[in-house]
Amino acid sequence: MEKYVNSYVIVVVFVALGILLPMVALAAGRILRPNKPTAEKQMTYESGNDPVGEGQVRYNIRYYLYALMFVIFDVETVFLYPWAVAYNQLGLFALVEMLIFTALLLVGLFYAWKKRVLKWDSI
């Protein structure tokens, strides 16, 4: 039990240090670095030309489809991990069950494949 609590205390310490270092470094940098902003310096970079239009444009739907597939398969991995840890005690029945579960997901992957989601120039 002590080990459990202490381990998570260490995790909190690591996360805190990870957040503190950028804060400290950037605060120290603020004292050290010069600050002479001009309108040209603060212009958006576009290879030397004056920037045309907005940078935050509507984006290709393809990235959204990848995000959807990611959600599906990441949930699968979440299911796989407890199964993997307990596999040696579960036996053949669990293996068959997981095979069916994965096969269902692979049907989904195959469907996306056939629908040309994975092809970059289909839209």
Added chain:
Amino acid sequence: MTKWLEQPLSWENALFFTAMAVVFLLIVLLYVVYAILFERKVLGWMQWRHGPNRLGPWGMFQTVADVLKLLFKEDTIPRKADRALFIIAPALCYAPSFAVLAVIPYTRELYFADLNVAVVYYAALSAISTIAIVLGGWASNNKYSLLGGMRSGAQMISYEVPLVLSIVGTVMMTGSMNLRKIVEAQGDWFWQWNFLPQIIGFGVFLVAAVSELNRSPFDLPEAESELVAGYHTEYSGFRFAFFMLAEYVYMFAIAGLASVLFLGGWRPPAPFLDFIPGIVWMILKMAFVIFFLFWLRATMPRVRIDQLMGFAWKVLLPLAILNVFVTAVGLELFIKG
């Protein structure tokens, strides 16, 4: 460390843990400085030139000078950028990269957090950096940054799936997600380590890890020839430094993870080499994995984005799932008998 972890929590212990973490942070920063120098040297040798050799003997102070230069450089935030998000992004990218190091055991005695969910902890925290990169690309309000950020997001989520799935086989063989137990479960001789029985998983892990690190040949998010610098085009000075720092700290983490999961961690390759302390073997293994990443960068040309995404979903994902079931059947046949 075991002794300290088993004592009840007090302020002294918490202070001790903090002190250890600070020392470790300094070691990691020192590693980053010399990893960058070593990378430039290795690239130089592989391309038949010297690499940095002006500052100090053997170019030893080149990266130190680079860091100082970044610290004294004016920090420009574009007028059109989303200021708050622009400032948060580098910190959000760096913080999880250091936090994941908490779970990696370096020797039998030297480790920090001893979590039973170490593998899931690593996967969960390292995914936060993806958000930071997309955020940085979006907040810059720059076309190159947006392209780089979006590409990076798509690439990192696509490769995260095979990366996480490739570890499942290792977890099954050990029956635990605790990284210390995974090392303990590997054999004394080097051919008993996980990389041979898990050869498919190891291959998938390596390719997916290189891609997660956004390193060549998968460094599309920062493809210089098309996107200037990708998601950190608008960043300068120390904010840019934190993106680079995160990349190199993740390299350290992946090297540690690969050594622990597949290469036997602190174990010597043969039992009679036991007299050399475990930390030496761990450092050697991590150094080899990091060298391997530099080697790839010097050797491989960059792939195209459609090849990259197709490879993740059509090749690596089915291979990783295949590996899970090959391991399951193997355990059923040979271990349970």
